[in-house]
Amino acid sequence: MFGVPGGRQALAQTAPVTAPASAGSQADRIAALEKQNADNVAAIAAAQTAGDNGWMLVSAALVLMMSGPGLALFYGGLVRKKNILGTMMQTFAMMAVITVLWALVSYSLAFGEGNAFIGGLHNVFLRGVGLAPDIKYAATIPLQTFMVYQLMFAIITPALITGAFAERMKFSAMLIFMVLWALFVYSPMAHMVWGKGGLLNASLGGRFPCLDFAGGTVVHVTSGVSALVTALYLGKRLGYPKVPMPPHSVVLSFIGACLLWVGWFGFNAGSALAAGTLATSAFVATHFGAAAAAIGWSAAEWLRQGKVSALGAISGAVAGLVGITPAAGFVSPMSALWLGLIVGVFCYFMVVKVKATFGYDDSLDAFGVHGAGGTLGAILTGVFANSAINPIFGAGNATGLLEGNAHQLLNQLTGVAIAWTISIIGTLIILFLVDKTIGLRVDEESERIGLDLSQHGEEGYDWAH
Amino acid sequence: MQKIEAIIQPSKLDAVKDALVEIGIEGITILEARGHGRQKGHTEFYRGREYSVDLLPKVKIEIVTRDEMVEKTIQAIMTAARTGTIGDGKIFVSKIDEAIRIRNDERGEIAL
Numbered sequence: 001m002f003g004v005p006g007g008r009q010a011l012a013q014t015a016p017v018t019a020p021a022s023a024g025s026q027a028d029r030i031a032a033l034e035k036q037n038a039d040n041v042a043a044i045a046a047a048q049t050a051g052d053n054g055w056m057l058v059s060a061a062l063v064l065m066m067s068g069p070g071l072a073l074f075y076g077g078l079v080r081k082k083n084i085l086g087t088m089m090q091t092f093a094m095m096a097v098i099t100v101l102w103a104l105v106s107y108s109l110a111f112g113e114g115n116a117f118i119g120g121l122h123n124v125f126l127r128g129v130g131l132a133p134d135i136k137y138a139a140t141i142p143l144q145t146f147m148v149y150q151l152m153f154a155i156i157t158p159a160l161i162t163g164a165f166a167e168r169m170k171f172s173a174m175l176i177f178m179v180l181w182a183l184f185v186y187s188p189m190a191h192m193v194w195g196k197g198g199l200l201n202a203s204l205g206g207r208f209p210c211l212d213f214a215g216g217t218v219v220h221v222t223s224g225v226s227a228l229v230t231a232l233y234l235g236k237r238l239g240y241p242k243v244p245m246p247p248h249s250v251v252l253s254f255i256g257a258c259l260l261w262v263g264w265f266g267f268n269a270g271s272a273l274a275a276g277t278l279a280t281s282a283f284v285a286t287h288f289g290a291a292a293a294a295i296g297w298s299a300a301e302w303l304r305q306g307k308v309s310a311l312g313a314i315s316g317a318v319a320g321l322v323g324i325t326p327a328a329g330f331v332s333p334m335s336a337l338w339l340g341l342i343v344g345v346f347c348y349f350m351v352v353k354v355k356a357t358f359g360y361d362d363s364l365d366a367f368g369v370h371g372a373g374g375t376l377g378a379i380l381t382g383v384f385a386n387s388a389i390n391p392i393f394g395a396g397n398a399t400g401l402l403e404g405n406a407h408q409l410l411n412q413l414t415g416v417a418i419a420w421t422i423s424i425i426g427t428l429i430i431l432f433l434v435d436k437t438i439g440l441r442v443d444e445e446s447e448r449i450g451l452d453l454s455q456h457g458e459e460g461y462d463w464a465h
Numbered sequence: 466m467q468k469i470e471a472i473i474q475p476s477k478l479d480a481v482k483d484a485l486v487e488i489g490i491e492g493i494t495i496l497e498a499r500g501h502g503r504q505k506g507h508t509e510f511y512r513g514r515e516y517s518v519d520l521l522p523k524v525k526i527e528i529v530t531r532d533e534m535v536e537k538t539i540q541a542i543m544t545a546a547r548t549g550t551i552g553d554g555k556i557f558v559s560k561i562d563e564a565i566r567i568r569n570d571e572r573g574e575i576a577l
Binding site (some may be wrong): 241244246247250301304305307309311312315348351352353356365 | 511513514
């Protein structure tokens, strides 16, 4: 029974037992006790279901909050003020467009029955996606809850890419690029890692069981690597790196990053797909990872530049959240601290040193934070994963390298390699197609006046009124 | 009539306003300004990238007043706006030919 309202009340009502009036034969008493037992089991199951479903609906909303205010403000503050609306609209457009696409076809491609690489078309138009649970995905929540929760991941993943090509891509080209990317990069990757029969699925018998609790490879590696490919393909912004392009409002970015941190509890702890102990464990690991990474990035900055900047601190926290994402449901709190610290320092190095060395214009560091942090996080998941936290390979079987399962590192690398490959090849093909048909980049004049006016006919800030 | 233009540190605006009211100045105009003098600006870091900011935020005050008030006004601004550090600003004084009150056609000092 699913979606039974008032599960907890039902439990309370069935609790007191009165002996049957006749109270005569022992057989009657046994029958009464058995009935009461069955009632209690059903009531507990209903309460469990209601609790799980409640948490998952809240989690889905939290993940959407990461996109809407979270990412839009984070990225919006980092661009110049003539591009704030254009940047925010790129994220908002994903909320609308990917949602419809998900309902029509991409949910089916990601989570429908298919082969090891991609789901089939059995669930297009959400056929068969009702209020009964799908035991394989999550036994105690309606399949529609699972579907809409996964949708929020499908929204934020392409939105993350927009950070790499900020301030120079046509809105129309961006929409077509993202639709194709969601179909041909995101859906297969999600299917491989999380879908039934997926090649990398660790809990549903994939060939290379890759641990990815909340989307290290599916979300962050795919988006980060695709971001790098797009930034390289599009070329640098006009004037980069000679013309100064500092963020126009670190305040907005600060608020956005804090909303991301809060929303990430839905992202990671929600990935337990139930309101149980695993959700708690993932919640704690997420928080610890973010905090340690904020300290890691800030410490690196302090040593090299003599000051801790607000932008550095929040960038570090986001990097830590990215890094802990694949590991959240597999690691102890102390491992989460270590993982966060390592990822925080590493992403600082990628954003500050590596980008400057190679000179690519990843405008808002989508690759430096998500691609780099996601890759390292996925690999470190294979190191720190602990069977005491999550016995995914069966009780008593070692999970990560520190427990003695060196093979898991290989599985993680396989997952990462596949994510890199599909992102590079898929993104390049899509970019080529869009470029040769409608063109990817705005013309010089439009870039100079900014995306707000040239793409949307409005301005974010009207100083005269 | 003369015009006194003072470019000062934004943090000194309130002190200067109070000082001007004290000596009996009635009309002032404040503009938010950006600029630099001889010392140029400072350096900011965003994700490790260095940006030199040479247009610093300043406040510009404009006052038109009677000739006999000029020296008093300058002294008031000097005292209130001085921190003694670099970037305290400058004062410029120039002659004004005419002043006209839009409301009632008054001209000259009476219009101030």
